Amino acid sequence: MKQLSICALIAAVVSVAILWLEGALQRDAGDTVTETGLVADPAADVPAAPALRHTDALIEDAWVDAARQAGSDRRTLTRASSSICYLTRVEISGIEGPEDTSSCAIEIDDFTGFWQVIATADEGGRSEIRCNARCLTWETDGEDQ
Numbered sequence: 001m002k003q004l005s006i007c008a009l010i011a012a013v014v015s016v017a018i019l020w021l022e023g024a025l026q027r028d029a030g031d032t033v034t035e036t037g038l039v040a041d042p043a044a045d046v047p048a049a050p051a052l053r054h055t056d057a058l059i060e061d062a063w064v065d066a067a068r069q070a071g072s073d074r075r076t077l078t079r080a081s082s083s084i085c086y087l088t089r090v091e092i093s094g095i096e097g098p099e100d101t102s103s104c105a106i107e108i109d110d111f112t113g114f115w116q117v118i119a120t121a122d123e124g125g126r127s128e129i130r131c132n133a134r135c136l137t138w139e140t141d142g143e144d145q
Contacts, residue, residue: 014086018052018136051139057088058117061130066102066121067094077115078135080108085115089132099124104131 055078062075077085090104101122109116117133 055135057132057134061132062117062119063130064119064121065128066125070121070123072118072120074116074118080113080115083135083137085133085135088134091130094127096126100127102127102129106133
């Protein structure tokens, strides 16, 4: 129960932060008057704020059925240099005992530099695990998305 409360609190804080950032980026600052009495365009001096967006969930979950074969399934998400990713689905079914150990994880592939969602079912189990994720991305100068 304590872990569930902590997870809910973290999710609420992240949601409020995203909504606040989205609102801050969409606000129009308008013109301001300088000391000389001239109207200044605030956008001329301030670099453009990065546009935030979220990716769609993967069409197919990363999944492993340990009853057939244990192992890991990896799905590539998006470039890690301009994003942060989070799990949106963790579904474990068919657990028969303590030997059924399964997990979902998100990590950066050192070779490609992209986020990956990873579903893992260890040897000796019979459970099935499904994982999915989404990412919050922002535009960066000089990089393709």
